[in-house]
Amino acid sequence: MTQRVTISSPGHADVQGELALPPPGLRAPALVLVHEWWGVNDHVRAVAGRLSREGFIVYAPDLFHGKTTKDPNEAGALLAALDWKRALAEIASSVAFLGDHVYSNGKVGVLGFGLGAGLTFAAAALAEVSAAVPFYGLPKPEFARKEAMRAPIQAHFAARDQWAKPSIARELQAELEAAGRSMELHVYDADHAFLNDTRPEVYNAQAAETAWQRAVAFLKKQLG
Numbered sequence: 001m002t003q004r005v006t007i008s009s010p011g012h013a014d015v016q017g018e019l020a021l022p023p024p025g026l027r028a029p030a031l032v033l034v035h036e037w038w039g040v041n042d043h044v045r046a047v048a049g050r051l052s053r054e055g056f057i058v059y060a061p062d063l064f065h066g067k068t069t070k071d072p073n074e075a076g077a078l079l080a081a082l083d084w085k086r087a088l089a090e091i092a093s094s095v096a097f098l099g100d101h102v103y104s105n106g107k108v109g110v111l112g113f114g115l116g117a118g119l120t121f122a123a124a125a126l127a128e129v130s131a132a133v134p135f136y137g138l139p140k141p142e143f144a145r146k147e148a149m150r151a152p153i154q155a156h157f158a159a160r161d162q163w164a165k166p167s168i169a170r171e172l173q174a175e176l177e178a179a180g181r182s183m184e185l186h187v188y189d190a191d192h193a194f195l196n197d198t199r200p201e202v203y204n205a206q207a208a209e210t211a212w213q214r215a216v217a218f219l220k221k222q223l224g
Contacts, residue, residue, distance in 0.1 A: 017061040020052035029223030030098035033060040034116030037075040039068035124149040131222035
């Protein structure tokens, strides 16, 4: 279960999003979950809930400010209209919110899919981010500041992805490593959005489970 929570974003309107809390207990690591171009939909809420059951505090900021869609053309329009600077400011506010949360251990990671993966790469440059896990998405070139991406990165890509191409991911990995940064890269025999089980045409159960286990283990190591 998630709950709608509004937080302050300096210089912008308040950020709304979905918060999922882990079972009560010790202070927990935290994650900002960044949505695909469909917006904060039931799938995002389900992923947030699943991550919370893994022991994370999860906040999914609504970067489309209440808009969601199932139509690719509408999703493309939302993507094209997105102000990346504002989105990253809202992600930064989400990171700060989670770092200060009463149940947080103070360490915050960012995980995103598609559009959210590109923003996750960019968010790896934020000083307060302790880990970044992008799934099948790449940052805009002007936000791919390799020298500033200090957070450890574990990236997941699909071999048959014609949008977030693995070849580009490998180039980014080489550039990051040349800059002294860390990027673990996994490529799966799958299609774009292979972890999205609401899309049977692309969902790949084997790749999704392997990627999920790798991501959770990485995040627990980096944020624990």
